Amino acid sequence: MVTICIMLATVMQTLDMTIANVALPHMQGALNATQEQAAWIITSYIVASAIATAPTGYLASRFGRKKLFVISIVGFTLASALCGVATNLAEMVLFRLLQGIFGAALVPVSQAILLDAHPHEKHGQAMALWGMGVMVGPILGPSLGGWLTEYISWRWVFFINVPVGVVTLLGVFAFLPESERDRSRRFDVFGFVMLSLAVGSLQLMLDRGQTKLWLESPEIIGELLLAVMCGYLFIVHLLTAKQPFLDPHAFRDRNYSASLVVIFSVGVFLLANMALVPTFLQSLLGYPVVDAGMLLAPRGMGTMVAMMVVGKLSNRVDERLLVLIGLMLTAYSLYEMSLFTLDVAAADIVRTGVIQGFGIGFVFIPSSLLAYATLAPNFRNEAAAVFGLVRNIGSSIGISMMIALLARNYQVNHEELGSALFPAGNSALILQELSTRLGGMDNGALLTVINAEVNRQSLMISYINDFRLMMYMTLGTMPLVLLLKRRQKAQTQQLAVAAAAD
Numbered sequence: 001m002v003t004i005c006i007m008l009a010t011v012m013q014t015l016d017m018t019i020a021n022v023a024l025p026h027m028q029g030a031l032n033a034t035q036e037q038a039a040w041i042i043t044s045y046i047v048a049s050a051i052a053t054a055p056t057g058y059l060a061s062r063f064g065r066k067k068l069f070v071i072s073i074v075g076f077t078l079a080s081a082l083c084g085v086a087t088n089l090a091e092m093v094l095f096r097l098l099q100g101i102f103g104a105a106l107v108p109v110s111q112a113i114l115l116d117a118h119p120h121e122k123h124g125q126a127m128a129l130w131g132m133g134v135m136v137g138p139i140l141g142p143s144l145g146g147w148l149t150e151y152i153s154w155r156w157v158f159f160i161n162v163p164v165g166v167v168t169l170l171g172v173f174a175f176l177p178e179s180e181r182d183r184s185r186r187f188d189v190f191g192f193v194m195l196s197l198a199v200g201s202l203q204l205m206l207d208r209g210q211t212k213l214w215l216e217s218p219e220i221i222g223e224l225l226l227a228v229m230c231g232y233l234f235i236v237h238l239l240t241a242k243q244p245f246l247d248p249h250a251f252r253d254r255n256y257s258a259s260l261v262v263i264f265s266v267g268v269f270l271l272a273n274m275a276l277v278p279t280f281l282q283s284l285l286g287y288p289v290v291d292a293g294m295l296l297a298p299r300g301m302g303t304m305v306a307m308m309v310v311g312k313l314s315n316r317v318d319e320r321l322l323v324l325i326g327l328m329l330t331a332y333s334l335y336e337m338s339l340f341t342l343d344v345a346a347a348d349i350v351r352t353g354v355i356q357g358f359g360i361g362f363v364f365i366p367s368s369l370l371a372y373a374t375l376a377p378n379f380r381n382e383a384a385a386v387f388g389l390v391r392n393i394g395s396s397i398g399i400s401m402m403i404a405l406l407a408r409n410y411q412v413n414h415e416e417l418g419s420a421l422f423p424a425g426n427s428a429l430i431l432q433e434l435s436t437r438l439g440g441m442d443n444g445a446l447l448t449v450i451n452a453e454v455n456r457q458s459l460m461i462s463y464i465n466d467f468r469l470m471m472y473m474t475l476g477t478m479p480l481v482l483l484l485k486r487r488q489k490a491q492t493q494q495l496a497v498a499a500a501a502d
Helices: 002-015 024-030 035-053 056-063 065-084 089-103 106-117 120-151 161-175 189-208 218-240 248-252 254-284 289-313 319-337 346-371 377-421 427-437 443-483 487-501
Strands: none
Touching (some): 002 106, 035 189, 056 065, 065 089, 065 106, 106 377, 254 289, 319 346, 427 443
């Protein structure tokens, strides 16, 4: 029952990372907002969630996991209801900020609870269930959001959290025991402020960089300088303070530190791909929002199946091998996606999505298991918060990087294709020849048709370039797995050291 409650809370929070994206145009009209203003509906949630994730470890240790979990569920559910009744942009942004703040603790705390609630031999199955919520939520978000927006109302992308939140809250009250508390530790205000400013400014820079033309904008330059300065001050403070915001001893664990590097890399290319494919299907291939969601749903099914398989194999097979298999499957799916054309069949989209979803499941859960293989249990609260924060930062960087490359490559491809179609000095002759072959179409209409097709082909090539780059990044992540120790071997070594010390 504890696992079910944790799963519901995890799915509820991760679903909101993407479910509102497809409803954004409808919200824009209802709230009388411009496209740039409407983007703050998404950005406010991401920034608030990123900042509020950082103190999760301290709050769970200081006040207890159950109390923090209850407060988070209540706050998130109420904020969701308020988002559903918002009447203007200011209200919506405020309520989305509250959603992000209260929901930030749900994923890292749920991971720590499941690790403690299950014996070591069941950790693989527990993390597989947890991973389903973390990964399937963002994958199914566009599908569910599109269906609710199309057939009911965009407000239901928020109202749907209310019944789930109530059921989860009742289950937590009934079945979740309270954890031990550490009242001796003081809150490191300076460390928290520096980390919050660094993470918040980085998120703002990544979210707004494309619309502000990156380093051509004083705003983006200021956010970059603030992120670097505050990040540097946080690291110095972490290494020198007596009671820093995060305990630096956790980072001395080799498996944990190496897993942070792996999960950051995974966030960069895997989650960025999830953000690209919906726009590829809708904007370029012309699929309606509901149909695009249906084509994306099998990816989530592949992830769920893979996680169930991983849960069974985790105690029998070296987790590092599972990670490598997952990375190879992901790289293969991205290779096939780099061969897509404007006439790609729906069956090919589904097939590559299932393969990629399967690969994601094989990467995510073993990486999480290896991260905590040798880490002392008293570090789990903070470690889970940092693990989630690093994954989210990696995904933000990946999404921003891929969208920026998509826009830049589109401009370059458009110019090159245009130059190839109309070499200097021959434009008039080519237009005359084309007009004759098309039955005397006038030059204005002919140029409009040609430009539309050049736009489509340029954007298609840009998507292909992104898919191919992510494939290379996936292959480049494989050597990082060698930094990890096998879970059983690592834990045996840890027990031997402890026995010798006794």
